[in-house]
Amino acid sequence: MSSGYFTIDEPLRYEGPKYKPSAKRPLGYRWYDPERIVLGRRMADQLRFAVCYWHSFVWNGSDPFGGDSFERPWHAAGGDPMKQAMHKADVAFDLFRLLDAPFFTFHDRDIVPEGATLRESNLNVRRVGEVFARKMEQTGIGLLWGTANLFSNRRYMAGAATNPDPEVFAYAAAQVKNVLEMTHELGGENYVLWGGREGYETLLNTDLKRELAQFGRFLQLVVEHKHKIGFKGAILIEPKPAEPTKHQYDYDVATVFGFLKAHGLEKEVKVNIEQNHALLAGHSFEHEIALAQALGIFGSIDMNRGDEMLGWDTDQFPNNLPQVALALYHVLQGGGFTSGGLNFDAKLRRQSIDPDDLIAGHAHAMDLCARALLVAEKMVEDGALARHVQERYAGWDGKLGRAILQGKRSLADLAAIVDKSSLEPKPVSGRQERLEALVNSYL
Ligand code: GLO
Ligand code: MG
Ligand code: MG
Numbered sequence: 523m524s525s526g527y528f529t530i531d532e533p534l535r536y537e538g539p540k541y542k543p544s545a546k547r548p549l550g551y552r553w554y555d556p557e558r559i560v561l562g563r564r565m566a567d568q569l570r571f572a573v574c575y576w577h578s579f580v581w582n583g584s585d586p587f588g589g590d591s592f593e594r595p596w597h598a599a600g601g602d603p604m605k606q607a608m609h610k611a612d613v614a615f616d617l618f619r620l621l622d623a624p625f626f627t628f629h630d631r632d633i634v635p636e637g638a639t640l641r642e643s644n645l646n647v648r649r650v651g652e653v654f655a656r657k658m659e660q661t662g663i664g665l666l667w668g669t670a671n672l673f674s675n676r677r678y679m680a681g682a683a684t685n686p687d688p689e690v691f692a693y694a695a696a697q698v699k700n701v702l703e704m705t706h707e708l709g710g711e712n713y714v715l716w717g718g719r720e721g722y723e724t725l726l727n728t729d730l731k732r733e734l735a736q737f738g739r740f741l742q743l744v745v746e747h748k749h750k751i752g753f754k755g756a757i758l759i760e761p762k763p764a765e766p767t768k769h770q771y772d773y774d775v776a777t778v779f780g781f782l783k784a785h786g787l788e789k790e791v792k793v794n795i796e797q798n799h800a801l802l803a804g805h806s807f808e809h810e811i812a813l814a815q816a817l818g819i820f821g822s823i824d825m826n827r828g829d830e831m832l833g834w835d836t837d838q839f840p841n842n843l844p845q846v847a848l849a850l851y852h853v854l855q856g857g858g859f860t861s862g863g864l865n866f867d868a869k870l871r872r873q874s875i876d877p878d879d880l881i882a883g884h885a886h887a888m889d890l891c892a893r894a895l896l897v898a899e900k901m902v903e904d905g906a907l908a909r910h911v912q913e914r915y916a917g918w919d920g921k922l923g924r925a926i927l928q929g930k931r932s933l934a935d936l937a938a939i940v941d942k943s944s945l946e947p948k949p950v951s952g953r954q955e956r957l958e959a960l961v962n963s964y965l
Contacts, residue, residue, distance in 0.1 A: 528616065551889050554892035566624055569888075576632045577869035578869070591875055608653060647700060669714040672694045672718045683737045684721070685736075698715075712755045714758045715744065719767055741759075745790045756791075756822075758791070759782075760799070761799055765802070765835055793822075794823070802835065812852045822859070837867060839870075847898050854898050906960055
């Protein structure tokens with residue numbers, strides 16, 4: 523079972539808040555106690571952690587100014603790509619096991635490089651898929667979602683579905699068909715489409731109207747195929763405002779909702795919300811979650827952290843307790859996850875070159891999320907935050923509020939009501955400072 527890549531061989535376990543690392547147990551969970559019941563569900567089922575393949579096993583530490591810093595053995599030059607793919611899969615499942623992470627996520631191109639033709643590429647992907655199926659069976663680890671990489675290859679430099687060339691659209695469709703079917707066969711719980719290069723660099727060479735129509739058609743095709751093959755999981759779009767293109771069509775949750783409505787897909791497709799992408803769009807993480815819930819399209823989360831001083835997608839592991847607690851509070855307020863979960867779309871900093879850093883990065887993030895869940899549990903159980911909001915809008919449950927929303931009052935009716943009443947509306951405090959202090963009292 524052990525891949526021999528890490529120095530640790532025993533899976534991490536719950537050690538309690540007083541845990542002190544020792545040579546024998548250098549890593550353990552202070553807060554992540556999978557069996558603990560939180561608001562009626564196992565902690566593991568509330569959080570539904572997933573480890574992503576791409577940042578941990580594909581990225582080699584390169585940035586625009588420097589190359590491979592990690593030197594993972596399966597990246598060695600001249601190696602047989604299929605053998606390297608199998609080695610990578612062994613190490614990946616070893617990491618999932620050591621972390622006691624219940625799920626993983628992948629792109630087709632993460633698990634094995636492209637072949638000479640699409641047929642060869644798809645076959646290679648399926649061969650690794652068979653290995654996944656065996657490993658999943660042996661370990662009980664599940665697939666949170668699969669996805670297709672429609673952005674790395676040169677053919678996709680002008681987008682996939684939104685490409686000016688329909689042949690690129692067709693190629694992308696063929697790739698998605700393969701991964702969607704494989705995700706279905708592996709019992710995946712969702713299928714994700716992140717925009718990749720669906721956007722533009724300049725309007726000087728872009729027909730926006732056409733591109734949006736193409737994008738809508740592509741998504742309809744994915745939904746049609748999902749039903750055709752009987753895939754019961756959710757189709758998720760992952761909003762992001764920019765990067766790699768200057769303008770990404772799936773800008774944020776609100777934009778995606780409008781797009782889904784325009785193509786009749788708002789009941790078919792949900793969103794996968796990423797912290798770093800919310801920040802890049804100028805929103806808080808909880809804004810994107812709360813809005814998706816309000817619109818009925820909340821699906822899953824790519825859990826990571828952006829740097830507030832940098833304008834790009836740094837994809838760091840989360841470590842901000844109040845921020846994650848508030849995000850999870852909103853998830854819980856909306857009833858918690860169904861098919862979604864917390865996928866660590868997060869990567870090590872490029873100087874974290876020890877194999878065990880992969881374990882530590884994920885383990886600390888899992889522990890932070892578990893601790894944040896317990897804070898969110900207090901917020902829900904105490905109920906003071908929710909009560910304040912409810913009281914603030916109580917008027918809308920009264921006679922006047924209901925009559926307005928039920929369409930029983932015209933503009934003229936309302937003008938007449940105000941005219942007749944001698945009372946001026948009475949402003950009430952929003953109490954923000956008190957609420958902020960209340961949140962801190964739960965930490
Ligand atoms: C990039 C995205 C990317 C997606 C992945 C899965 O900014 O966050 O990592 O999550 O392609 O759809
Ligand atoms: Mg992401
Ligand atoms: Mg990202």
